Amino acid sequence: MDGMKIAIQGSTGSFHHLAALRWFGESIEIVPCETFLGVFQALADLEADHAICAVENSLYGSINEVYDLLLAFKYPIVGELPEHIHQQLIGLPGADVSQISRVYSHPVALNQCREFLAEHLPAAEKIEYHDTAEAVALIKQLDNPTYAAIAGHAAAAHHGMQILQENIEDERTNFTRFLILDPSASEVAGANKASLILRTSHAPGALYRALGVFANLGINLTKLHSRPIRGQVWKYQFFIDIEADQRQLDTALSELSDLGCEVTILGHYKAAEEIEVD
Template structure:
Protein backbone atom coordinates (compact mmCIF):
# COMPACT_ATOMS: atom_id res chain seq x y z
CA UNK A 1 0.00 0.00 0.00
CA UNK A 2 1.30 3.43 -0.93
CA UNK A 3 2.12 5.93 1.80
CA UNK A 4 -0.22 8.89 2.04
CA UNK A 5 1.80 12.09 2.32
CA UNK A 6 0.20 15.44 3.12
CA UNK A 7 1.36 18.88 1.99
CA UNK A 8 -0.10 22.38 2.02
CA UNK A 9 -1.32 23.75 -1.29
CA UNK A 10 -2.78 22.48 -4.54
CA UNK A 11 -1.49 19.67 -6.75
CA UNK A 12 1.64 20.89 -8.48
CA UNK A 13 2.89 22.88 -5.49
CA UNK A 14 6.60 22.95 -4.72
CA UNK A 15 5.70 21.08 -1.54
CA UNK A 16 4.42 18.18 -3.64
CA UNK A 17 7.81 17.84 -5.30
CA UNK A 18 9.45 18.04 -1.88
CA UNK A 19 7.15 15.24 -0.66
CA UNK A 20 8.34 13.01 -3.49
CA UNK A 21 11.99 13.69 -2.74
CA UNK A 22 11.44 13.05 0.96
CA UNK A 23 9.20 9.97 0.83
CA UNK A 24 9.79 8.58 -2.67
CA UNK A 25 7.89 9.01 -5.91
CA UNK A 26 5.58 6.05 -5.29
CA UNK A 27 3.26 7.84 -2.87
CA UNK A 28 -0.30 9.14 -2.75
CA UNK A 29 -0.27 12.88 -2.09
CA UNK A 30 -2.87 14.62 0.05
CA UNK A 31 -3.20 18.38 -0.66
CA UNK A 32 -4.22 20.35 2.43
CA UNK A 33 -5.54 23.89 2.77
CA UNK A 34 -3.49 24.77 5.86
CA UNK A 35 -0.26 23.66 7.52
CA UNK A 36 -2.06 22.55 10.67
CA UNK A 37 -4.21 20.15 8.67
CA UNK A 38 -0.99 18.28 7.81
CA UNK A 39 -0.24 17.68 11.48
CA UNK A 40 -3.85 16.76 12.22
CA UNK A 41 -3.87 14.24 9.38
CA UNK A 42 -0.69 12.61 10.71
CA UNK A 43 -2.08 12.53 14.25
CA UNK A 44 -5.32 10.84 13.20
CA UNK A 45 -3.67 8.42 10.78
CA UNK A 46 -5.25 9.96 7.69
CA UNK A 47 -1.70 10.64 6.46
CA UNK A 48 1.45 8.60 6.99
CA UNK A 49 3.66 11.67 6.84
CA UNK A 50 3.94 15.24 5.68
CA UNK A 51 6.26 17.63 3.85
CA UNK A 52 6.52 21.06 5.47
CA UNK A 53 8.55 24.11 4.38
CA UNK A 54 10.59 25.45 7.27
CA UNK A 55 12.69 28.22 5.71
CA UNK A 56 13.40 29.98 2.42
CA UNK A 57 16.82 31.31 1.47
CA UNK A 58 15.42 34.70 0.45
CA UNK A 59 12.24 35.12 2.54
CA UNK A 60 13.45 33.52 5.79
CA UNK A 61 11.70 31.27 8.28
CA UNK A 62 8.17 29.92 7.99
CA UNK A 63 7.26 30.70 11.58
CA UNK A 64 3.93 28.90 11.56
CA UNK A 65 5.67 25.57 11.09
CA UNK A 66 8.12 26.25 13.91
CA UNK A 67 5.14 26.83 16.20
CA UNK A 68 3.30 23.75 14.92
CA UNK A 69 6.35 21.53 15.43
CA UNK A 70 6.39 22.61 19.08
CA UNK A 71 2.65 22.06 19.44
CA UNK A 72 2.35 18.63 17.80
CA UNK A 73 5.88 17.25 18.36
CA UNK A 74 5.77 15.06 15.24
CA UNK A 75 9.32 13.78 14.66
CA UNK A 76 11.41 15.22 11.83
CA UNK A 77 12.81 12.29 9.83
CA UNK A 78 14.40 13.96 6.80
CA UNK A 79 15.03 17.17 4.89
CA UNK A 80 15.54 18.42 1.34
CA UNK A 81 16.60 21.82 0.00
CA UNK A 82 14.59 22.43 -3.16
CA UNK A 83 15.60 25.04 -5.72
CA UNK A 84 12.60 27.21 -6.50
CA UNK A 85 12.22 28.19 -10.16
CA UNK A 86 9.18 30.22 -11.18
CA UNK A 87 7.61 30.20 -14.63
CA UNK A 88 4.96 32.37 -16.22
CA UNK A 89 2.09 30.18 -17.38
CA UNK A 90 -1.11 30.95 -19.26
CA UNK A 91 -3.99 29.32 -21.12
CA UNK A 92 -3.07 27.96 -24.58
CA UNK A 93 -3.15 30.79 -27.10
CA UNK A 94 -2.23 33.53 -24.63
CA UNK A 95 0.85 35.68 -25.20
CA UNK A 96 2.76 38.21 -23.15
CA UNK A 97 0.95 40.91 -25.11
CA UNK A 98 -2.52 39.50 -24.32
CA UNK A 99 -1.98 39.23 -20.57
CA UNK A 100 -3.62 41.83 -18.35
CA UNK A 101 -3.28 40.13 -14.96
CA UNK A 102 -0.79 37.67 -13.43
CA UNK A 103 -1.64 36.01 -10.13
CA UNK A 104 0.43 34.12 -7.58
CA UNK A 105 1.43 33.91 -3.94
CA UNK A 106 2.71 37.28 -2.59
CA UNK A 107 6.24 35.94 -2.14
CA UNK A 108 6.37 34.69 -5.73
CA UNK A 109 5.10 38.05 -7.02
CA UNK A 110 7.78 39.87 -5.01
CA UNK A 111 10.49 37.49 -6.20
CA UNK A 112 9.50 38.26 -9.82
CA UNK A 113 9.20 42.05 -9.47
CA UNK A 114 11.61 42.72 -12.34
CA UNK A 115 9.16 41.09 -14.73
CA UNK A 116 6.40 43.47 -13.63
CA UNK A 117 8.78 46.41 -14.04
CA UNK A 118 9.37 45.22 -17.61
CA UNK A 119 5.62 44.92 -18.25
CA UNK A 120 4.01 47.68 -16.11
CA UNK A 121 0.63 47.26 -17.82
CA UNK A 122 0.25 43.76 -16.33
CA UNK A 123 -1.51 43.83 -12.96
CA UNK A 124 -0.17 41.79 -10.04
CA UNK A 125 -2.94 39.79 -8.35
CA UNK A 126 -2.35 38.14 -4.97
CA UNK A 127 -3.43 34.50 -4.76
CA UNK A 128 -3.14 32.07 -1.83
CA UNK A 129 -0.85 29.56 -3.57
CA UNK A 130 1.47 29.33 -6.58
CA UNK A 131 0.04 26.02 -7.84
CA UNK A 132 -3.43 27.30 -7.01
CA UNK A 133 -2.87 30.24 -9.34
CA UNK A 134 -2.08 27.82 -12.19
CA UNK A 135 -5.25 25.88 -11.38
CA UNK A 136 -7.28 29.10 -11.39
CA UNK A 137 -5.86 30.21 -14.76
CA UNK A 138 -6.83 26.83 -16.22
CA UNK A 139 -10.38 27.25 -14.89
CA UNK A 140 -10.81 30.76 -16.32
CA UNK A 141 -9.88 29.67 -19.87
CA UNK A 142 -9.09 33.16 -21.12
CA UNK A 143 -6.10 34.85 -22.75
CA UNK A 144 -5.80 37.71 -20.27
CA UNK A 145 -4.92 35.91 -17.02
CA UNK A 146 -1.60 34.29 -16.21
CA UNK A 147 0.00 32.70 -13.18
CA UNK A 148 3.43 32.31 -11.62
CA UNK A 149 4.06 28.75 -10.54
CA UNK A 150 6.35 25.78 -11.15
CA UNK A 151 6.73 24.20 -14.58
CA UNK A 152 5.28 21.05 -12.99
CA UNK A 153 2.10 22.92 -12.02
CA UNK A 154 1.81 24.50 -15.46
CA UNK A 155 2.00 21.12 -17.20
CA UNK A 156 -0.30 19.51 -14.66
CA UNK A 157 -3.08 22.00 -15.47
CA UNK A 158 -2.50 22.01 -19.22
CA UNK A 159 -1.07 25.52 -19.46
CA UNK A 160 1.55 26.93 -21.79
CA UNK A 161 4.79 28.24 -20.37
CA UNK A 162 5.55 31.75 -21.63
CA UNK A 163 8.74 32.30 -19.64
CA UNK A 164 10.93 30.25 -17.34
CA UNK A 165 13.24 31.36 -14.52
CA UNK A 166 11.08 34.40 -13.92
CA UNK A 167 12.65 35.13 -10.51
CA UNK A 168 14.74 38.31 -10.18
CA UNK A 169 17.97 36.60 -9.14
CA UNK A 170 18.54 33.21 -10.69
CA UNK A 171 19.82 30.24 -8.73
CA UNK A 172 19.61 31.62 -5.18
CA UNK A 173 16.02 30.84 -4.22
CA UNK A 174 15.85 27.63 -2.16
CA UNK A 175 13.34 26.27 0.34
CA UNK A 176 14.23 23.76 3.03
CA UNK A 177 11.51 21.18 3.65
CA UNK A 178 11.24 18.74 6.55
CA UNK A 179 9.67 15.29 6.42
CA UNK A 180 7.55 14.62 9.50
CA UNK A 181 5.64 11.53 10.64
CA UNK A 182 4.01 10.02 13.73
CA UNK A 183 6.92 7.83 14.84
CA UNK A 184 10.64 8.66 14.91
CA UNK A 185 13.02 7.02 12.49
CA UNK A 186 15.98 4.98 13.66
CA UNK A 187 19.21 6.95 13.34
CA UNK A 188 22.17 5.26 11.69
CA UNK A 189 25.73 5.59 12.91
CA UNK A 190 26.61 7.91 10.02
CA UNK A 191 28.51 11.13 10.64
CA UNK A 192 26.36 13.21 8.28
CA UNK A 193 23.53 13.60 10.80
CA UNK A 194 21.63 16.76 11.73
CA UNK A 195 19.71 17.02 14.99
CA UNK A 196 16.96 19.53 15.80
CA UNK A 197 15.96 20.31 19.38
CA UNK A 198 13.76 22.81 21.15
CA UNK A 199 14.17 24.08 24.69
CA UNK A 200 13.09 26.72 27.20
CA UNK A 201 15.67 28.48 29.35
CA UNK A 202 15.27 27.99 33.09
CA UNK A 203 16.55 31.44 34.06
CA UNK A 204 15.97 33.57 31.01
CA UNK A 205 16.14 36.77 33.09
CA UNK A 206 19.73 36.09 34.14
CA UNK A 207 22.63 37.66 32.21
CA UNK A 208 24.25 35.33 29.66
CA UNK A 209 21.58 32.63 30.15
CA UNK A 210 21.44 31.75 26.45
CA UNK A 211 25.20 32.12 26.09
CA UNK A 212 25.79 29.62 28.88
CA UNK A 213 23.27 27.16 27.45
CA UNK A 214 24.74 27.22 23.96
CA UNK A 215 28.23 26.98 25.39
CA UNK A 216 27.53 23.29 25.95
CA UNK A 217 27.89 22.85 22.19
CA UNK A 218 30.75 25.30 21.66
CA UNK A 219 32.91 23.62 24.29
CA UNK A 220 32.64 20.33 22.40
CA UNK A 221 33.14 21.72 18.90
CA UNK A 222 29.58 20.94 17.78
CA UNK A 223 28.50 23.08 14.84
CA UNK A 224 25.17 24.87 15.28
CA UNK A 225 23.60 25.45 11.86
CA UNK A 226 20.50 27.40 12.91
CA UNK A 227 19.04 29.10 15.97
CA UNK A 228 15.46 30.36 16.05
CA UNK A 229 13.35 31.77 18.88
CA UNK A 230 9.55 31.84 19.03
CA UNK A 231 7.17 33.32 21.62
CA UNK A 232 6.17 30.86 24.34
CA UNK A 233 2.46 30.05 23.82
CA UNK A 234 1.72 30.02 27.59
CA UNK A 235 4.24 32.52 28.99
CA UNK A 236 4.16 36.23 28.06
CA UNK A 237 7.66 37.43 27.09
CA UNK A 238 8.95 33.89 27.34
CA UNK A 239 10.57 32.13 24.40
CA UNK A 240 11.15 28.68 23.04
CA UNK A 241 14.44 28.17 21.23
CA UNK A 242 14.99 25.90 18.27
CA UNK A 243 18.52 24.74 17.56
CA UNK A 244 19.76 22.65 14.65
CA UNK A 245 23.26 21.20 14.90
CA UNK A 246 25.46 18.72 13.11
CA UNK A 247 25.73 15.75 15.41
CA UNK A 248 24.53 12.20 15.91
CA UNK A 249 22.57 11.67 19.17
CA UNK A 250 24.57 8.45 19.61
CA UNK A 251 27.83 10.42 19.69
CA UNK A 252 29.28 10.74 23.19
CA UNK A 253 30.03 14.45 22.85
CA UNK A 254 26.44 15.12 21.74
CA UNK A 255 25.13 13.18 24.72
CA UNK A 256 27.39 15.22 27.02
CA UNK A 257 26.33 18.50 25.41
CA UNK A 258 22.64 17.74 25.84
CA UNK A 259 23.21 16.69 29.45
CA UNK A 260 24.93 20.01 30.14
CA UNK A 261 22.23 21.94 28.27
CA UNK A 262 19.63 20.42 30.59
CA UNK A 263 21.26 22.30 33.50
CA UNK A 264 20.12 25.59 31.95
CA UNK A 265 16.65 24.63 30.67
CA UNK A 266 13.21 23.80 32.06
CA UNK A 267 12.84 21.26 29.25
CA UNK A 268 14.75 20.02 26.21
CA UNK A 269 13.02 18.06 23.47
CA UNK A 270 14.62 16.39 20.46
CA UNK A 271 12.42 16.96 17.42
CA UNK A 272 14.46 14.67 15.23
CA UNK A 273 17.79 13.41 13.93
CA UNK A 274 18.25 12.64 10.25
CA UNK A 275 20.72 12.55 7.38
CA UNK A 276 21.54 16.07 6.17
CA UNK A 277 19.42 16.85 3.14
CA UNK A 278 20.71 17.39 -0.37
CA UNK A 279 19.97 20.32 -2.65
CA UNK A 280 17.67 19.24 -5.47
CA UNK A 281 16.05 20.84 -8.50
CA UNK A 282 12.40 20.52 -9.39
CA UNK A 283 12.27 17.48 -11.66
CA UNK A 284 8.86 15.84 -11.43
CA UNK A 285 6.81 16.10 -14.58
CA UNK A 286 3.03 16.12 -14.80
Protein backbone atom coordinates in the same frame (compact mmCIF):
# COMPACT_ATOMS: atom_id res chain seq x y z
CA MET B 1 7.04 2.50 -0.37
CA ASP B 2 4.08 1.48 -2.55
CA GLY B 3 0.81 3.17 -1.73
CA MET B 4 2.26 5.11 1.17
CA LYS B 5 0.11 8.15 1.94
CA ILE B 6 2.04 11.42 2.14
CA ALA B 7 0.38 14.63 3.37
CA ILE B 8 1.48 17.78 1.51
CA GLN B 9 0.47 21.42 1.50
CA GLY B 10 -0.78 21.95 -2.04
CA SER B 11 -1.88 19.69 -4.84
CA THR B 12 -0.68 17.83 -7.95
CA GLY B 13 2.23 19.65 -9.57
CA SER B 14 3.07 21.77 -6.51
CA PHE B 15 6.64 22.00 -5.20
CA HIS B 16 5.58 19.89 -2.22
CA HIS B 17 4.39 17.19 -4.63
CA LEU B 18 7.73 17.21 -6.46
CA ALA B 19 9.63 17.03 -3.16
CA ALA B 20 7.44 14.09 -2.06
CA LEU B 21 8.17 12.21 -5.31
CA ARG B 22 11.89 12.86 -4.92
CA TRP B 23 12.01 11.63 -1.30
CA PHE B 24 9.54 8.73 -1.36
CA GLY B 25 9.55 7.65 -5.03
CA GLU B 26 6.86 7.54 -7.70
CA SER B 27 4.42 5.06 -6.20
CA ILE B 28 3.14 7.15 -3.32
CA GLU B 29 -0.34 8.52 -2.91
CA ILE B 30 -0.41 12.21 -1.97
CA VAL B 31 -2.91 13.62 0.52
CA PRO B 32 -3.30 17.23 -0.66
CA CYS B 33 -4.03 19.81 2.08
CA GLU B 34 -4.95 23.48 1.66
CA THR B 35 -2.99 24.68 4.67
CA PHE B 36 0.08 23.72 6.70
CA LEU B 37 -2.26 23.11 9.64
CA GLY B 38 -4.15 20.67 7.42
CA VAL B 39 -0.93 18.70 6.84
CA PHE B 40 -0.34 18.22 10.57
CA GLN B 41 -4.03 17.48 11.08
CA ALA B 42 -3.90 14.77 8.39
CA LEU B 43 -1.19 13.03 10.43
CA ALA B 44 -3.20 13.46 13.63
CA ASP B 45 -6.29 11.99 11.96
CA LEU B 46 -4.27 9.07 10.50
CA GLU B 47 -5.25 10.15 6.98
CA ALA B 48 -1.57 10.09 6.02
CA ASP B 49 1.44 7.98 7.09
CA HIS B 50 4.08 10.68 6.63
CA ALA B 51 4.25 14.34 5.73
CA ILE B 52 6.74 16.44 3.82
CA CYS B 53 6.66 20.11 4.72
CA ALA B 54 8.59 23.23 3.65
CA VAL B 55 10.21 24.92 6.63
CA GLU B 56 12.34 27.66 5.11
CA ASN B 57 13.34 29.20 1.82
CA SER B 58 16.72 30.74 1.18
CA LEU B 59 15.16 34.04 0.02
CA TYR B 60 11.94 34.23 2.04
CA GLY B 61 13.35 32.88 5.29
CA SER B 62 11.63 30.66 7.82
CA ILE B 63 7.96 29.82 7.48
CA ASN B 64 6.83 30.85 10.97
CA GLU B 65 3.56 28.96 10.84
CA VAL B 66 5.39 25.68 10.23
CA TYR B 67 7.69 26.29 13.20
CA ASP B 68 4.62 26.90 15.38
CA LEU B 69 3.08 23.64 14.12
CA LEU B 70 6.30 21.67 14.69
CA LEU B 71 6.13 22.87 18.30
CA ALA B 72 2.40 22.22 18.70
CA PHE B 73 2.35 18.69 17.22
CA LYS B 74 5.96 17.54 17.90
CA TYR B 75 5.94 14.92 15.11
CA PRO B 76 9.47 13.54 14.74
CA ILE B 77 11.57 14.96 11.91
CA VAL B 78 13.28 12.02 10.18
CA GLY B 79 14.97 13.78 7.27
CA GLU B 80 15.43 16.96 5.27
CA LEU B 81 15.42 17.68 1.54
CA PRO B 82 16.61 20.90 -0.12
CA GLU B 83 15.05 21.59 -3.52
CA HIS B 84 16.21 24.14 -6.06
CA ILE B 85 13.13 26.21 -6.88
CA HIS B 86 12.47 27.85 -10.24
CA GLN B 87 9.34 29.96 -10.60
CA GLN B 88 7.46 30.40 -13.87
CA LEU B 89 4.98 33.07 -14.92
CA ILE B 90 2.09 31.01 -16.28
CA GLY B 91 -0.92 32.17 -18.30
CA LEU B 92 -3.52 31.01 -20.78
CA PRO B 93 -2.17 29.77 -24.11
CA GLY B 94 -1.50 32.85 -26.27
CA ALA B 95 -1.53 35.31 -23.34
CA ASP B 96 0.81 38.33 -23.43
CA VAL B 97 3.02 39.27 -20.45
CA SER B 98 2.50 42.98 -21.06
CA GLN B 99 -1.29 42.59 -20.69
CA ILE B 100 -1.25 40.81 -17.32
CA SER B 101 -3.45 42.61 -14.76
CA ARG B 102 -3.44 40.04 -11.93
CA VAL B 103 -0.90 37.55 -10.62
CA TYR B 104 -2.03 34.73 -8.32
CA SER B 105 0.34 32.63 -6.25
CA HIS B 106 1.36 31.41 -2.81
CA PRO B 107 2.74 34.31 -0.73
CA VAL B 108 6.18 32.66 -0.53
CA ALA B 109 6.34 32.40 -4.33
CA LEU B 110 5.18 36.01 -4.79
CA ASN B 111 7.88 37.08 -2.36
CA GLN B 112 10.56 35.16 -4.30
CA CYS B 113 9.63 37.09 -7.47
CA ARG B 114 9.24 40.53 -5.85
CA GLU B 115 11.84 42.25 -8.02
CA PHE B 116 10.57 40.68 -11.27
CA LEU B 117 7.01 41.77 -10.47
CA ALA B 118 8.07 45.30 -9.48
CA GLU B 119 10.03 45.71 -12.70
CA HIS B 120 7.81 43.98 -15.27
CA LEU B 121 4.30 44.06 -13.80
CA PRO B 122 4.23 47.03 -11.41
CA ALA B 123 0.53 47.74 -12.04
CA ALA B 124 -0.68 44.14 -11.77
CA GLU B 125 -2.55 43.12 -8.61
CA LYS B 126 -0.67 40.48 -6.62
CA ILE B 127 -3.19 38.08 -5.10
CA GLU B 128 -2.18 35.58 -2.45
CA TYR B 129 -3.48 32.06 -2.98
CA HIS B 130 -3.07 28.96 -0.86
CA ASP B 131 -1.04 26.96 -3.39
CA THR B 132 1.05 27.60 -6.50
CA ALA B 133 -0.40 24.71 -8.53
CA GLU B 134 -3.95 25.57 -7.49
CA ALA B 135 -3.33 29.17 -8.62
CA VAL B 136 -2.69 27.73 -12.10
CA ALA B 137 -5.94 25.73 -11.87
CA LEU B 138 -7.74 28.93 -10.85
CA ILE B 139 -6.55 31.08 -13.76
CA LYS B 140 -7.43 28.22 -16.13
CA GLN B 141 -10.94 28.19 -14.69
CA LEU B 142 -11.29 32.01 -14.72
CA ASP B 143 -10.24 31.87 -18.40
CA ASN B 144 -9.14 35.52 -18.52
CA PRO B 145 -5.97 36.09 -20.63
CA THR B 146 -4.94 39.02 -18.41
CA TYR B 147 -4.63 36.74 -15.35
CA ALA B 148 -1.42 34.87 -14.60
CA ALA B 149 -0.11 32.55 -11.90
CA ILE B 150 3.35 31.88 -10.51
CA ALA B 151 4.20 28.20 -10.08
CA GLY B 152 6.63 25.52 -11.20
CA HIS B 153 6.98 23.83 -14.61
CA ALA B 154 5.05 20.78 -13.42
CA ALA B 155 1.95 22.82 -12.56
CA ALA B 156 1.87 24.41 -16.03
CA ALA B 157 2.24 20.99 -17.68
CA HIS B 158 -0.37 19.36 -15.42
CA HIS B 159 -3.00 21.99 -16.26
CA GLY B 160 -2.02 22.45 -19.95
CA MET B 161 -1.18 26.12 -19.47
CA GLN B 162 1.59 28.22 -21.02
CA ILE B 163 4.82 29.50 -19.47
CA LEU B 164 4.88 33.22 -20.36
CA GLN B 165 8.24 33.92 -18.75
CA GLU B 166 10.72 31.37 -17.44
CA ASN B 167 12.66 31.37 -14.16
CA ILE B 168 11.41 34.67 -12.78
CA GLU B 169 12.77 34.16 -9.23
CA ASP B 170 14.88 37.14 -8.09
CA GLU B 171 17.94 35.03 -7.27
CA ARG B 172 19.37 31.89 -8.82
CA THR B 173 20.13 30.58 -5.34
CA ASN B 174 16.49 29.94 -4.50
CA PHE B 175 16.21 26.82 -2.37
CA THR B 176 13.42 25.49 -0.22
CA ARG B 177 14.23 23.11 2.61
CA PHE B 178 11.60 20.44 3.28
CA LEU B 179 11.33 18.33 6.43
CA ILE B 180 10.05 14.77 6.48
CA LEU B 181 7.78 13.95 9.41
CA ASP B 182 7.00 10.43 10.57
CA PRO B 183 4.70 10.06 13.61
CA SER B 184 5.81 6.44 14.10
CA ALA B 185 9.52 7.16 13.73
CA SER B 186 12.19 4.99 15.28
CA GLU B 187 15.87 5.91 15.48
CA VAL B 188 17.42 7.13 12.19
CA ALA B 189 20.65 5.26 11.40
CA GLY B 190 23.66 7.55 10.96
CA ALA B 191 21.83 10.60 12.32
CA ASN B 192 24.18 13.61 12.34
CA LYS B 193 21.83 16.59 12.59
CA ALA B 194 19.31 17.55 15.24
CA SER B 195 16.50 20.09 15.41
CA LEU B 196 15.76 21.45 18.88
CA ILE B 197 13.62 24.04 20.58
CA LEU B 198 15.54 25.87 23.30
CA ARG B 199 14.04 27.96 26.07
CA THR B 200 16.53 29.72 28.31
CA SER B 201 15.92 31.68 31.47
CA HIS B 202 15.43 35.36 30.67
CA ALA B 203 18.53 36.40 32.62
CA PRO B 204 21.11 38.52 30.73
CA GLY B 205 23.60 36.27 28.93
CA ALA B 206 21.38 33.16 29.11
CA LEU B 207 21.37 32.58 25.35
CA TYR B 208 25.13 33.21 25.20
CA ARG B 209 25.77 30.56 27.87
CA ALA B 210 23.46 28.07 26.13
CA LEU B 211 25.24 28.53 22.79
CA GLY B 212 28.50 28.04 24.68
CA VAL B 213 27.48 24.44 25.33
CA PHE B 214 27.48 23.77 21.59
CA ALA B 215 30.63 25.80 20.89
CA ASN B 216 32.62 24.08 23.64
CA LEU B 217 31.62 20.64 22.35
CA GLY B 218 32.66 21.60 18.80
CA ILE B 219 29.04 21.30 17.63
CA ASN B 220 28.23 23.49 14.63
CA LEU B 221 25.01 25.51 14.66
CA THR B 222 23.48 25.59 11.17
CA LYS B 223 20.34 27.56 12.06
CA LEU B 224 18.93 29.70 14.83
CA HIS B 225 15.41 31.08 14.49
CA SER B 226 13.48 32.89 17.22
CA ARG B 227 9.73 32.69 17.76
CA PRO B 228 7.69 34.49 20.41
CA ILE B 229 6.54 32.53 23.44
CA ARG B 230 2.76 32.93 23.53
CA GLY B 231 1.57 34.75 26.63
CA GLN B 232 5.03 36.15 27.42
CA VAL B 233 5.35 39.51 25.71
CA TRP B 234 8.73 40.03 23.91
CA LYS B 235 10.11 36.72 25.21
CA TYR B 236 11.41 34.25 22.65
CA GLN B 237 12.20 30.59 22.21
CA PHE B 238 14.83 29.44 19.74
CA PHE B 239 14.55 26.80 17.04
CA ILE B 240 18.08 25.51 16.58
CA ASP B 241 19.64 23.06 14.12
CA ILE B 242 22.95 21.50 15.11
CA GLU B 243 25.34 19.03 13.53
CA ALA B 244 25.71 16.34 16.19
CA ASP B 245 25.91 12.57 16.53
CA GLN B 246 24.08 10.75 19.33
CA ARG B 247 26.93 11.08 21.84
CA GLN B 248 27.38 14.83 21.22
CA LEU B 249 23.61 15.35 21.39
CA ASP B 250 23.33 13.52 24.72
CA THR B 251 26.18 15.52 26.22
CA ALA B 252 24.76 18.83 24.99
CA LEU B 253 21.30 18.05 26.38
CA SER B 254 22.71 17.17 29.75
CA GLU B 255 24.78 20.37 29.94
CA LEU B 256 21.85 22.53 28.79
CA SER B 257 19.70 20.97 31.47
CA ASP B 258 22.38 21.84 34.05
CA LEU B 259 22.12 25.48 32.86
CA GLY B 260 18.38 25.43 33.52
CA CYS B 261 17.38 25.40 29.82
CA GLU B 262 14.29 23.58 28.61
CA VAL B 263 15.02 21.64 25.42
CA THR B 264 12.60 19.81 23.15
CA ILE B 265 14.09 17.52 20.49
CA LEU B 266 12.10 17.74 17.25
CA GLY B 267 14.24 15.18 15.45
CA HIS B 268 17.64 13.59 14.96
CA TYR B 269 18.22 12.73 11.33
CA LYS B 270 20.74 12.68 8.48
CA ALA B 271 21.72 16.09 7.13
CA ALA B 272 21.15 16.60 3.41
CA GLU B 273 24.19 16.55 1.16
CA GLU B 274 25.71 19.97 0.62
CA ILE B 275 23.85 21.96 -1.97
CA GLU B 276 25.30 22.51 -5.43
CA VAL B 277 24.05 25.69 -7.05
CA ASP B 278 23.42 24.85 -10.70
